Amino acid sequence: MTAVPAHSTVTLLPAAQLAPLVHAYTAAMAAKRRRMVLGAALFVVALALALVGAEVNPATFWAKLGNFSSYFVRLAHLDTGASVLSDPAEWFWGLRKWSLLLGETVLIAYVGTVTGATVAFACCFLCSPALMPFAWVRMLVRRVLEFGRTVPDIVFALIFVVAFGLGPLPGVMAIAIHTTGALGKLFAEVVDNIDLNPVEGVRSSGGTWFAQVRFGVVPQVLSNFVSYALLRFEINVRGAAVMGFVGAGGIGEELITAIRKFFYSDVSAMLLMIVVCVMVIDSISERVRHRLLALEAR
Amino acid sequence: MRDSFLADRAGLATRHHATLRPDWRLRARVMGGIAVVIAIYIAGLVELEISPARILAGMDRLGDIVWLMLPPVPASTGRAVIYLDALGQTLAIAFLGTAAAAVLAVPFGFLAARNIVANALLRLMLRRGLDTWRSVDTLIWALVWINVVGLGPFAGALAIMTADIPAFAKLMREAIETADRRPVEGVLAAGGSRLAAIRFGIVPQVLPVLASQVLYYFESNTRSATIIGIVGAGGIGLVLSEQIRVLEWQEAAFIIGLVLVTVAIIDAASQQLRAAIIGRAGV
Numbered sequence: 001m002t003a004v005p006a007h008s009t010v011t012l013l014p015a016a017q018l019a020p021l022v023h024a025y026t027a028a029m030a031a032k033r034r035r036m037v038l039g040a041a042l043f044v045v046a047l048a049l050a051l052v053g054a055e056v057n058p059a060t061f062w063a064k065l066g067n068f069s070s071y072f073v074r075l076a077h078l079d080t081g082a083s084v085l086s087d088p089a090e091w092f093w094g095l096r097k098w099s100l101l102l103g104e105t106v107l108i109a110y111v112g113t114v115t116g117a118t119v120a121f122a123c124c125f126l127c128s129p130a131l132m133p134f135a136w137v138r139m140l141v142r143r144v145l146e147f148g149r150t151v152p153d154i155v156f157a158l159i160f161v162v163a164f165g166l167g168p169l170p171g172v173m174a175i176a177i178h179t180t181g182a183l184g185k186l187f188a189e190v191v192d193n194i195d196l197n198p199v200e201g202v203r204s205s206g207g208t209w210f211a212q213v214r215f216g217v218v219p220q221v222l223s224n225f226v227s228y229a230l231l232r233f234e235i236n237v238r239g240a241a242v243m244g245f246v247g248a249g250g251i252g253e254e255l256i257t258a259i260r261k262f263f264y265s266d267v268s269a270m271l272l273m274i275v276v277c278v279m280v281i282d283s284i285s286e287r288v289r290h291r292l293l294a295l296e297a298r
Numbered sequence: 299m300r301d302s303f304l305a306d307r308a309g310l311a312t313r314h315h316a317t318l319r320p321d322w323r324l325r326a327r328v329m330g331g332i333a334v335v336i337a338i339y340i341a342g343l344v345e346l347e348i349s350p351a352r353i354l355a356g357m358d359r360l361g362d363i364v365w366l367m368l369p370p371v372p373a374s375t376g377r378a379v380i381y382l383d384a385l386g387q388t389l390a391i392a393f394l395g396t397a398a399a400a401v402l403a404v405p406f407g408f409l410a411a412r413n414i415v416a417n418a419l420l421r422l423m424l425r426r427g428l429d430t431w432r433s434v435d436t437l438i439w440a441l442v443w444i445n446v447v448g449l450g451p452f453a454g455a456l457a458i459m460t461a462d463i464p465a466f467a468k469l470m471r472e473a474i475e476t477a478d479r480r481p482v483e484g485v486l487a488a489g490g491s492r493l494a495a496i497r498f499g500i501v502p503q504v505l506p507v508l509a510s511q512v513l514y515y516f517e518s519n520t521r522s523a524t525i526i527g528i529v530g531a532g533g534i535g536l537v538l539s540e541q542i543r544v545l546e547w548q549e550a551a552f553i554i555g556l557v558l559v560t561v562a563i564i565d566a567a568s569q570q571l572r573a574a575i576i577g578r579a580g581v
Binding site: 046047049050051052053054055056057060061064065067068071104107108110111114147150151152154155158159160162163164165167168169170172173205206238239241242245246249255256259260262271274275278279282 | 303335338339342343345346347348352353355356357359360363386387389390391393394397429430433434435437438441442443445446447448450451452454455521522524525528529532538539542545550554557558561562
């Protein structure tokens with residue numbers, strides 16, 4: 001900045017004008033640097049605290065890191081020691097049982113998502129200032145939705161398993177409640193952003209509250225709602241796959257047993273089935289969502 | 299006005315024939331779609347053996363449980379201290395997992411970016427690999443890491459890290475691909491080196507976006523970290539599932555309340571931080 005080559009064509013300001021500018025620049029940069037250093041120091045302190053809090057032990061980690069890669073090697077081998085690819089029939093010996101459980105998992109996600117989306121659909125209009133004149137109702141509905149989405153679905157499942165007994169029902173209920181919370185918020189945001197003219201049109205021609213929602217709001221929001229519900233369904237399939245860990249139905253129970261009992265080839269077979277199923281559902285839902293977007297653009 | 303319109307319905311229908319004519323094809327498609335959704339739903343209810351009687355009986359017991367949860371206070375201060383300690387562990391797990399994932403995702407993000415790696419085949423394979431990786435749940439990674447490093451919070455932090463790397467890699471790739479070329483060209487045109495071009499041309503564009511995403515993931519990982527304890531990977535989930543299994547409902551309700559308050563505080567704090575970061579980028 002100070003040493004300007006003689007051949008430079010850049011014209012410099014006179015020193016009297018330049019000095020305050022340079023001074024201001026240096027001060028601004030120093031302030032920025034101070035903030036950076038402060039942030040970095042805070043980060044390092046937090047990191048140190050976290051390392052202690054999470055009982056991180058680099059020695060064990062390095063000693064056992066080999067286990068991680070060898071775990072995947074073991075996943076790829078049958079009990080006999082042969083590679084899983086050498087005998088696919090033996091690898092997928094439980095294909096029938098696992099497919100049924102995987103189907104149950106998808107159904108749990110489906111029923112949970114549809115239930116949750118329906119309740120969220122009913123709730124989202126109650127959060128909108130344009131459609132719900134009573135502030136306390138809006139407040140109440142918003143709080144309930146917030147509760148539903150902040151508590152993780154598997155925690156609901158833990159409690160529901162005690163209340164409803166083992167099986168898919170607590171899983172469905174848990175997913176439904178969490179979905180209501182998550183979708184309710186997204187739906188309410190969509191409703192907040194609609195064009196209010198059609199609603200006023202219906203109201204001014206004497207339409208009831210239901211007519212206002214049906215003809216003023218729903219046509220504007222429906223494709224967005226469906227696409228959010230589909231996204232949620234993708235998430236819920238993943239969630240339903242682990243519901244069985246706490247006894248709430250689906251393939252999770254079989255999977256956690258296999259992991260705990262070190263049935264490596266079973267674990268890899270089931271994981272592969274889950275991954276393929278999730279990817280198939282994701283790609284179908286993505287296609288439907290793109291179609292919906294195209295429909296909306298028309 | 300409404301009554302006069304309703305009285306003249308037939309007249310309106312003939313005068314505005316084109317506007318009021320129902321679109322039967324669209325209607326059939328919508329109705330058909332709804333019918334399919336409902337049919338699968340009913341089949342699902344039957345298949346999963348969900349009946350109103352079971353739901354009602356369960357609701358009855360759930361009501362009892364909620365009643366037993368009140369008031370949500372722990373039996374002694376000693377227990378409250380244990381829960382707070384577990385909560386701290388959960389935050390540590392979330393923080394470590396997020397930070398480690400953000401760092402480790404950098405190479406994957408760069409390698410999957412279109413404007414960094416020209417080889418389409420390599421890029422496609424990497425992306426498919428990351429997609430597969432992403433579809434494995436945090437809880438499953440927790441179980442795997444427990445087998446490797448043993449029960450405890452360390453396994454939890456590693457699980458969060460492993461589950462987040464592909465997600466961060468995707469965000470990073472998108473941020474890098476959409477970065478504006480012009481600042482880079484500007485730095486190069488002013489005689490800056492290649493390194494200076496990345497430092498002053500790309501990093502200022504990508505960093506605020508990534509930082510705010512990382513914060514967002516820290517929030518969501520706090521939630522994930524509360525549940526991985528259920529399979530034995532440390533933190534407050536472990537204590538919570540223990541208390542639910544021994545039916546100590548007041549304790550369980552206290553822990554859930556604790557989690558809700560913590561998540562709310564972190565939400566608020568990270569919103570402030572995000573605003574600060576994005577605001578600073580605008581300067």
